[in-house]
Amino acid sequence: MIIVRSRRAALGITLLVSALVTVPVAVPAGAEPMPAAQAADAQESKLLRVGVTQEIDSLNPFISITRTGTDILRTAFDYLTVYSQKDQSPIPSLAESWETSDDKLTWTFHMRDGLKWSDGEPITAKDPAFTYQKMLDDEVARTANGSYVAQWESVEATDDSTLVIKTKVPQSTMLALDIPIVPEHVWSKVSDIGAEPQYPMVGSGPYTITEFKEAQFAKMKANPNYWRGAPKIDDLHFIYYRNADAAVTALQSGQVDLINRLTPTQFDALKSDPNIATNNAQNRRFNEILINPGAATNDDKPIGSGNPALKDIKLRQAIATAIDSKTLVDKVWGGYAEEAAGYIPPVFADYAWTPPDDVKRTFDLDEANRMLDEAGYKKGADGVRQDKQGKPLNLRLLAHAENVVDENAGPFVVGWLKEIGLNVTLEPRSDDQVNEDTTRGEFDLAFSGWNANPDPDYVLSLQTCANRPNAQGEGGTPDSFLCDEEYDDLYSQQLQEFDAAKRADLVKQMQERLYEQATMVVFGYDNALEAYRKEAFEGFPLQPAEGGVIMNQQGYWGYYGATPKGEGPVPTFDENGKMTTSGADTDEAADESGSSTGLVLGIVGGVVVLLLVGGLLFARGRRRTAEDRE
Amino acid sequence: MSDILTPTEDALAEAPPPTRGGGAVRYVLMKVGGGLISLALVVVLGFLLFRVLPGDVIQTMFRGRPATPEAMAELRTQLGLDKPLFQQFLDYVWRLLHGDLGESYVYRVPVLQKIGERLWPTLLLVGVATTIAVALGLWLGTRSAWQRGSRFDRVSTGVALALWSTPTFWLGMLLLGATSGLFPTAGLVNSDTPPDFFSQAVDIAHHMVLPTITLVAVIYAQYQLVMRSSLLEEMGADYLTTARAKGLRDDLVRRRHAVPNALLPTVTLVFLHLGFVIAGAVTVETVFSWPGLGLLTYDALRIRDLPLLQGTFVVLAGAVIFMNVLADLLYRVLDPRVRAS
Numbered sequence: 001m002i003i004v005r006s007r008r009a010a011l012g013i014t015l016l017v018s019a020l021v022t023v024p025v026a027v028p029a030g031a032e033p034m035p036a037a038q039a040a041d042a043q044e045s046k047l048l049r050v051g052v053t054q055e056i057d058s059l060n061p062f063i064s065i066t067r068t069g070t071d072i073l074r075t076a077f078d079y080l081t082v083y084s085q086k087d088q089s090p091i092p093s094l095a096e097s098w099e100t101s102d103d104k105l106t107w108t109f110h111m112r113d114g115l116k117w118s119d120g121e122p123i124t125a126k127d128p129a130f131t132y133q134k135m136l137d138d139e140v141a142r143t144a145n146g147s148y149v150a151q152w153e154s155v156e157a158t159d160d161s162t163l164v165i166k167t168k169v170p171q172s173t174m175l176a177l178d179i180p181i182v183p184e185h186v187w188s189k190v191s192d193i194g195a196e197p198q199y200p201m202v203g204s205g206p207y208t209i210t211e212f213k214e215a216q217f218a219k220m221k222a223n224p225n226y227w228r229g230a231p232k233i234d235d236l237h238f239i240y241y242r243n244a245d246a247a248v249t250a251l252q253s254g255q256v257d258l259i260n261r262l263t264p265t266q267f268d269a270l271k272s273d274p275n276i277a278t279n280n281a282q283n284r285r286f287n288e289i290l291i292n293p294g295a296a297t298n299d300d301k302p303i304g305s306g307n308p309a310l311k312d313i314k315l316r317q318a319i320a321t322a323i324d325s326k327t328l329v330d331k332v333w334g335g336y337a338e339e340a341a342g343y344i345p346p347v348f349a350d351y352a353w354t355p356p357d358d359v360k361r362t363f364d365l366d367e368a369n370r371m372l373d374e375a376g377y378k379k380g381a382d383g384v385r386q387d388k389q390g391k392p393l394n395l396r397l398l399a400h401a402e403n404v405v406d407e408n409a410g411p412f413v414v415g416w417l418k419e420i421g422l423n424v425t426l427e428p429r430s431d432d433q434v435n436e437d438t439t440r441g442e443f444d445l446a447f448s449g450w451n452a453n454p455d456p457d458y459v460l461s462l463q464t465c466a467n468r469p470n471a472q473g474e475g476g477t478p479d480s481f482l483c484d485e486e487y488d489d490l491y492s493q494q495l496q497e498f499d500a501a502k503r504a505d506l507v508k509q510m511q512e513r514l515y516e517q518a519t520m521v522v523f524g525y526d527n528a529l530e531a532y533r534k535e536a537f538e539g540f541p542l543q544p545a546e547g548g549v550i551m552n553q554q555g556y557w558g559y560y561g562a563t564p565k566g567e568g569p570v571p572t573f574d575e576n577g578k579m580t581t582s583g584a585d586t587d588e589a590a591d592e593s594g595s596s597t598g599l600v601l602g603i604v605g606g607v608v609v610l611l612l613v614g615g616l617l618f619a620r621g622r623r624r625t626a627e628d629r630e
Numbered sequence: 631m632s633d634i635l636t637p638t639e640d641a642l643a644e645a646p647p648p649t650r651g652g653g654a655v656r657y658v659l660m661k662v663g664g665g666l667i668s669l670a671l672v673v674v675l676g677f678l679l680f681r682v683l684p685g686d687v688i689q690t691m692f693r694g695r696p697a698t699p700e701a702m703a704e705l706r707t708q709l710g711l712d713k714p715l716f717q718q719f720l721d722y723v724w725r726l727l728h729g730d731l732g733e734s735y736v737y738r739v740p741v742l743q744k745i746g747e748r749l750w751p752t753l754l755l756v757g758v759a760t761t762i763a764v765a766l767g768l769w770l771g772t773r774s775a776w777q778r779g780s781r782f783d784r785v786s787t788g789v790a791l792a793l794w795s796t797p798t799f800w801l802g803m804l805l806l807g808a809t810s811g812l813f814p815t816a817g818l819v820n821s822d823t824p825p826d827f828f829s830q831a832v833d834i835a836h837h838m839v840l841p842t843i844t845l846v847a848v849i850y851a852q853y854q855l856v857m858r859s860s861l862l863e864e865m866g867a868d869y870l871t872t873a874r875a876k877g878l879r880d881d882l883v884r885r886r887h888a889v890p891n892a893l894l895p896t897v898t899l900v901f902l903h904l905g906f907v908i909a910g911a912v913t914v915e916t917v918f919s920w921p922g923l924g925l926l927t928y929d930a931l932r933i934r935d936l937p938l939l940q941g942t943f944v945v946l947a948g949a950v951i952f953m954n955v956l957a958d959l960l961y962r963v964l965d966p967r968v969r970a971s
Contacts, residue, residue, distance in 0.1 A: 047822060055929050057736045065691075139704050146701045194738045214737065214747070215921040215929070217821040237821040242919040242928070246806055246815035253811025255820075432685030432934065439689060470699075477693065 046233040048537070048562050050551065051247040051256035052240055059212050060197050061180035062134075062141045067552060070178075072218055072238060075556045076203040077180030078227075080109055080128060080163075083554040085573040086545045087349065088454040090175035093577065094123065094204065095163070104170035104498060105153075109163040116225040117183050118200075118208045122160075129157035130184035132165070140194040145179045170496045172503070176455045178554075206231045206560040215240055228577065233562050251276065257536050260551040262529035263404070264334035270531045277534035280336055281542065281549040282347040283527050287405060287449040288480075288520045289323065289397075289413065291316045295441025295481040298468045304441020307395055309387040314375040316518035317361070319445075321371065322416045324363035325523050332408045337526040342511040344456050345525045347544065350504050351456045353511040368420045377421070385421035394423045398437055398446035401428035406447040409523070413445075439469055439478060448479060448520070454554050456507055457495065463514060464488050480519035487513045528552070538563040539570040658959060665955040669948060673726060676943040677719055680936055687711060690934050691735065709735060722940070731944070732937035736930075741941035745923065749945075751818055752915070752922030755838065756907050759845035764900055766846065767853025771896075774854070775861035776884055787858065794851035798910075802844045802917035813839045816919035841918040848914075849907060856899050861892040894965050901957035905950030 052068045061073050080095040095109040115123035132155040135141045142149065153166040165174070186202050187193075200210040200221070206228070207220035220236040239256055241247035248266050250256045252273060262270070270276050292306030293316065309315055325340035338346055342353030355361070377385040377393065384392045397413060399406035410426045417424045424445065429437065438446050452459045461467055465483035487510055494506035514520070528549045532540070541561035542548035550558040561571045561579070571579045688706050706712045710721065725732060731741035770790065774783035793801070806815055814820065814837045823833040864870070865888065873883045912924035919925065923942060930938040 049821065055933075057933075058738055060738070063738055139708060142701065143705070146704075147697055150698045150701065196739060213921075215919075215925060216817050216819070219821055235822075239817065239821055240919060240921075241816045242915075242925060243803075243806075243816065243917050245803060246917070246919060249806055249810055250815045253815075255811075255814060430684065432683060432690060435690065435693065436685040439686075477689065477697075 045235065046564050047235040047237065048233050048258065048559070049237045049239055049256045050559075051250055051259040052238050052551075053242070053244050053247055053259075053261055055215065055240065055242075056212070056218060056238070058196065059201070059209055059218060060194065061144070061182055062193055063143050065144050068238065071552055072209065072220070073180045074178075074205070074553075075207050075220065075236070075559050076201065076205045076209050077182065078204040079179070079181065080177060081175045082556075082577065083176070083454050083543070084575055084577065085541055085543045085555070085557040086575060088544055088554055089350070089575075090454075091575055091577050094128070094181065098175075100174075100498070104496070105167050107165045107167070107174050109165070111161045111163065112227065113161065115204070115227050117185075117202050117204055118223045118225050119183075119202045120225065121183065121185055121202075123183075123204055124160040125157035125163040126160065127184050128163050128181045129155055130188060131179065131181045134187070134193065135179070138193055143194070145177075148173065148177050148179055170498070172495055172498065173455050173457060176453075206556055207236050215242075228560070229579065231560050231562065232567055233564060236559055236562075251531060251533065254533060254536075258530070258532040258540075258550065260528060260530040260549070262531060264336050264529070267336065267529040267531070268334070275533055275535045276531050277539070279528075279530040279532070279542070279550055281528045281530060282338070282345070282544070282547045283525060283549065284345050284347050284453070285449055285451045285526060286343065286345050286522050287409075287447070287524050287526065288522045290438065290443070290446045290448050290480045290520045291319055291518060292441060292444055292446075293481060293517070293519045295478070296468060296483065297471050298466060299471070300483075301471065302441075303469075304443070306441055307387075307393070307444045309393055310395075310444060312375065313518065314371060315377065318368045318371040318375070318420060319417065319422070320518045320521040321361045321363065321368040322365055322420045323413060323521050323523055324416065326363070327412060328409050329524050331412065332405055333524065333526050336529060337524045340522045340524055342508070343459070343514050343522060344507065344511060345452050347525075347548070348452060348454060348456065349544075350500070351507045353508040355512070355515055359512065359515065365416065365419045372420060379421050383421060384423045392423060393421070394425070395444040397424050397426050398434050398443045399426055399428045400431050400434050400447060402431065403447070405449075405526070409447070441478075441481060450479075460491055460494070460507065460510060463519075464491050482514070482517055482519040484513065484517060487517075534565075536565055538565055538567060541570055541572055545572060654962075657962060661955050661958045665951050668951045668954075669944075672944060672947040672951070673723065676940045676947070677722055679943070680934075680939045681715065683934070685934065687735070687934050687936060726944075731941040734930075734935050734938045736933050736935045736938070741937050744926065744938065745941055745945055748921060748923045748926045751920060752908060752911055752924060754834075755841055755845065755914070755920060755922060756904075756911055758838065759842050759849070760900070760904060760907055762842065763846045763850035764853050767850040768857050768893075768896060770850075771854040771857025772861055772884065772889055772892075775858040775865070775892075776888075778862065778865075783858075787855070790851035790854045793847045794849075796848065798844060798848050798913040799917050801847060802840070802914060805840050805844060806917070809840065813837070815840075818921050841914050841920050844917070845907075845911065845914050849903070849910070852903065853896060853899065857892065857896050860895045861888060864888045864892045867891075894961075897964060898957050898961050901953050901960060903953075905946075905953035908949050909946045 052071075054066055054068045056064070056069045056072065057066045058064045059069060059072060061077060064070060064073055078094050080093060080098075081090045082093040083089065084091045092112075094112060094115060096112040098107060098109045100107050109125070109128075111123070111125045111128075117123055132149060132152070135146065135149050136152060136155065139146075151168045151171055153168050155163070155165045157163055167174070181204065183202050183204075190197075199212060200208055203209065203223060204226075206223055206226045208223050209218060210221050211217075211219040217240060218238045220238075222231050222234050222236075224230050239250075241250065241259075244261065244263070244266070247256065247259050248262070248270065251259050251270070252275075254275075267278060267280070271278050292304070292310050293313075294302060294308065294311040295304040295306055296302050329335065329337045329339055341355060344351045344353065346352045372385060377387065380386050380392055382392070384394075386392055395417070397410060399410050401407075406428070410428075414424045414426055434446065437443050438448065450459050450462065462477060462479040463482045463484075465488055468478045468481060468483065490506050490510045490513065494503050494510065497503040497506060528551075530550050532550070540550040540559075540563070541557040542550060543553040543555060543557050557573055561573070563570045574580055687709075688702050688711065691705070692702055703712075710718060713721070722732065729742070731745070733739065734741055734744055737744055767790075770786050774780075774786050777783050818837055819830055819833045820837075823829050867888075870883055870887055873887045874880075878886070908923065911920075911922060912928055914920065915922045915924035916928050923946065926938070927942040927946070929935075930942060
């Protein structure tokens with residue numbers, strides 16, 4: 001009996017296995033063909049599928065802090081003011097106009113008339129008042145964007161179209177409130193503000209969120225009530241790819257239409273694909289090497305283990321002179337980056353600063369050597385310079401172990417500094433370890449970098465005295481541990497300066513001061529590398545309009561203006577956010593030959609597997625009958 | 631090979647001395663008790679392990695976005711991270727005893743709910759892959775042992791060993807590149823698949839192909855090698871000579887006599903490894919963005935979501951322990967020699 005049973009079991013397992021292998025291959029090959037064919041369908045129903053490689057933490061507008069989450073929420077909820085497509089300056093959005101009191105403490109926003117939520121209810125000043133008040137009252141509601149309201153006194157809707165906000169101190173970011181405004185009639189009924197929201201979510205942006213499957217996808221639908229006019233596509237899906245190479249394969253085979261965060265290698269590979277258009281865009285990130293000028297807490301107690309020799313500004317400036325941004329741009333980013341200038345990346349043209357010739361340090365190892373000789377750092381017998389106490393200058397360079405930039409740039413930096421007589425050891429650590437070590441001042445040199453925002457306040461604040469940690473190593477996000485009176489003075493001046501041109505001037509002065517102090521060396525701004533299927537999409541509005549990005553914009557222009565193939569030129573939006581249809585109509589004939597390849601291969605693959613399994617079963621059957629005959 | 635066989639040998643060695651009546655109960659209690667002690671250790675370890683990781687959780691969460699020191703302190707209090715470590719541990723154990731794994735820092739939902747959402751994709755993937763791997767491994771192992779030294783034996787054992795030593799992510803990436811476009815490269819279902827059951831099921835099956843092949847390729851070798859070696863041990867046994875002397879065909883001797891006896895260590899191995907396979911799916915899930923427990927753990931580790939990390943750690947380690955105990959108990963049922971040695 002046992003034997004008979006086991007034979008049946010064996011047959012069962014075989015059948016089960018064959019079924020499992022066959023079904024997935026065979027059925028999609030026949031009934032629901034291949035991704036490339038799906039792309040053609042997508043074109044008809046006007047669906048844009050965006051591949052994202054960063055996780056979405058939550059789509060609760062009060063909670064979400066990840067880049068993709070913010071991206072989606074920016075597309076779902078409009079703001080009082082929004083950053084323009086052209087040059088990322090604040091322009092009117094839900095608020096039509098505004099004025100400030102003379103002491104800059106009272107802001108009055110006038111709401112646009114006739115605005116509607118996606119469910120048809122009117123949008124009034126009561127909605128932003130509710131949203132902001134909620135953040136003032138409830139600490140959970142402050143999770144994502146609490147910093148904007150930290151210095152607010154009160155917020156009030158005096159009537160349906162007027163919103164009055166009073167702040168405790170003048171706040172320069174009042175036209176850049178990156179806070180999604182939620183509908184009061186929905187959210188006033190929510191008891192737990194931190195809980196996962198209900199879908200579909202009532203919104204005011206060009207799309208509304210209809211479904212969210214964490215770690216899989218988020219779906220959005222065009223909002224017919226959107227006040228700037230409905231978008232050209234019907235559906236917008238964000239699909240999560242943990243693995244960037246898988247996202248690239250998905251783009252090539254038409255499973256997604258748009259991806260970003262490509263590496264130079266991936267980008268170059270996609271360039272030669274006839275179905276794909278690439279976008280090499282200016283990004284908002286700067287990369288830097290920190291030089292520890294003597295780390296201290298915010299009450300000036302020295303911390304950490306930085307080499308005391310680096311307190312000498314001459315030594316720091318010599319190090320800065322010995323780092324060649326051009327080589328790093330070419331070798332580390334394959335040319336997809338911009339050479340170093342000031343602290344604020346060039347994409348923010350209003351604030352970016354380029355060192356004038358009399359201040360500019362050009363890469364020159366001889367000059368760096370001369371500077372060190374002059375400053376009295378003598379070379380020892382082994383060619384390593386000695387500090388003033390006669391100890392050899394050994395420095396550690398902290399690097400992020402999983403970061404390609406650090407990994408590739410490290411050896412160059414070590415090599416250059418060796419040329420000027422500094423013995424540098426590269427120390428790769430995990431990201432968290434690097435963060436902890438730099439926060440505690442346990443470094444000599446370290447790789448770092450930040451994403452700047454249209455409003456430069458945050459990245460500027462990183463270099464202030466107040467941003468150093470307290471004695472417990474908490475309460476601050478120190479970067480280079482600079483604590484410079486002149487810089488701090490300029491910082492508080494720019495914070496209270498409401499004249500754009502004057503503020504930009506102050507910001508540039510701050511960058512010059514940073515450059516001179518050389519507590520960090522900016523060595524390049526890497527570009528954002530994006531790609532989309534040009535057989536399915538005409539293109540997308542970029543932000544800024546010249547050389548900007550499609551995804552991760554400061555606003556929603558890229559997704560809002562997505563233009564399917566054959567639907568005319570890609571729109572641009574003027575300084576009032578009005579759609580103007582300029583731009584060339586790229587009427588290239590889409591190359592369709594590639595799209596059927598997948599289908600054919602799929603069918604062939606399915607048939608082969610079927611034949612194989614069939615053959616196996618047949619062979620088994622024959623053997624079994626032979627056995628039974630025996 | 632010896633490391634694979636150790637669990638079985640241990641199981642054999644630990645088999646209790648022959649006693650009557652209460653023996654079975656004591657055996658079960660001992661095994662279950664041992665499992666519970668391991669689980670308690672896992673709980674402690676899970677708490678400590680993620681707290682010795684460098685970096686401050688709050689600092690990590692706020693990195694790169696504007697935050698006031700007050701906001702950071704506020705969040706620290708909100709998450710209970712301002713309490714002494716010992717107090718945090720007591721809170722954690724107390725909640726755990728009430729079946730509460732805490733709330734995820736990042737997703738802001740109960741950890742148990744999150745794990746529940748992510749458990750079934752992992753079970754599906756691991757279940758299918760293990761079934762295929764076991765069937766394939768047993769079949770190949772039996773054949774290669776029976777024809778020891780033949781070309782089939784050399785090739786199949788060689789291939790199995792090669793695949794076993796292949797890094798999972800590399801194999802996955804290779805498959806992704808080689809099958810470019812034939813199969814979905816990520817996820818469980820397409821976002822635009824119709825919601826009806828049939829379309830969803832077909833789409834899930836389609837998405838499963840690559841991860842399943844990868845997982846099978848990497849794990850089937852151990853079943854094949856154990857099956858092969860345990861069958862080889864039986865090959866010289868007298869009862870096989872007897873069976874042959876009865877005039878049974880070689881095929882039947884193998885299937886009816888040798889294999890059932892050689893199957894025991896393999897069955898134990900299947901259960902012992904089931905727990906590990908769930909944890910081992912982390913890499914496959916990461917390569918193919920499979921929304922399971924492995925991916926959850928990986929993401930939680932990157933963003934330092936302590937409660938989620940503790941939760942997945944306890945669940946994954948718990949699975950290994952549970953399977954171990956089950957294997958011990960099952961072995962006693964399956965193998966008469968353990969019962970009355």
